[in-house]
Amino acid sequence: MTLSRxxxxxxxxxxxxxxxxxxxxxxxxxxxxxxxxxxxxxxxxGLRNDLKAAMDKIDQQYLxxxxxxxxxxxxxxxHDLKVHEENTTIEELEALGNTLGRGDDHGDxxxxxxxxxxxxxxxxxxxxxREDHVKRSVQGKLASATHSQTESYLKPLxxxxxxxxxxxxxxxxxxxxxxxxxEREYVKANDAYLQMAIGNAPWPIGVTMVGxxxxxxxxxxxxxxxxxxxxxxxxxKYIQGLKRLMTICQKHFTTDPSKCVEYNAL
Numbered sequence: 001m002t003l004s005r006x007x008x009x010x011x012x013x014x015x016x017x018x019x020x021x022x023x024x025x026x027x028x029x030x031x032x033x034x035x036x037x038x039x040x041x042x043x044x045x046g047l048r049n050d051l052k053a054a055m056d057k058i059d060q061q062y063l064x065x066x067x068x069x070x071x072x073x074x075x076x077x078x079h080d081l082k083v084h085e086e087n088t089t090i091e092e093l094e095a096l097g098n099t100l101g102r103g104d105d106h107g108d109x110x111x112x113x114x115x116x117x118x119x120x121x122x123x124x125x126x127x128x129x130r131e132d133h134v135k136r137s138v139q140g141k142l143a144s145a146t147h148s149q150t151e152s153y154l155k156p157l158x159x160x161x162x163x164x165x166x167x168x169x170x171x172x173x174x175x176x177x178x179x180x181x182x183e184r185e186y187v188k189a190n191d192a193y194l195q196m197a198i199g200n201a202p203w204p205i206g207v208t209m210v211g212x213x214x215x216x217x218x219x220x221x222x223x224x225x226x227x228x229x230x231x232x233x234x235x236x237k238y239i240q241g242l243k244r245l246m247t248i249c250q251k252h253f254t255t256d257p258s259k260c261v262e263y264n265a266l
Contacts, residue, residue: 002030038197081124081147084117090253093118097182101175106164108175113161115178119245122252123147153241156234181246184255189246197239
């Protein structure tokens, strides 16, 4: 799937990027745009709108609380995030991680689903434990909205995992990511994420323009090499949601700094 040249130009200009580099074809520019959108997704207008909607929802919760009123000394949890209890521990999940990638597709999808929901719960509990004035601050509301937005982004992925119909190539990539996360090998998890999100095709850009190599290049661009995140907006969103949970996992379940991404900078 590609975008029209006009749409590519519009999105590049919106981000302050050149509309064409020297020697770049229309398809090259499209691929460059997609990589930019993956590496800096929050600049994307659509994602900004989603985040604004999540912020508006958080603001409405606060307004409802003010209108309803809270008794002095009463524990106020109206603006807390909903926590989905998975009734499991990180140790149990790490043990399940040893079974990943051994040919049991349904079992793999169960582990992926359970672990991602567990991380959403860990994140929600962390946000709910903040002081009330922190929750009410601009940054506090932004953090809550980001969690809500991420949960929304991941719903299509959870639906596929529940129905056991996650495409095999994406399932393979996410299985690798989850396995590395459970082993606390965050650098390897990040590498697997980038391979899935951006792709590693030998001829990823301008493949139809490489002359004698064109046929070989085209043969090599199949599902494992083409970035899944280029396929549609829904996939791009849940892959972005997965990236956020990778950050949360590293923050809460620490390991040797050499195995971390941007250690101590999360």
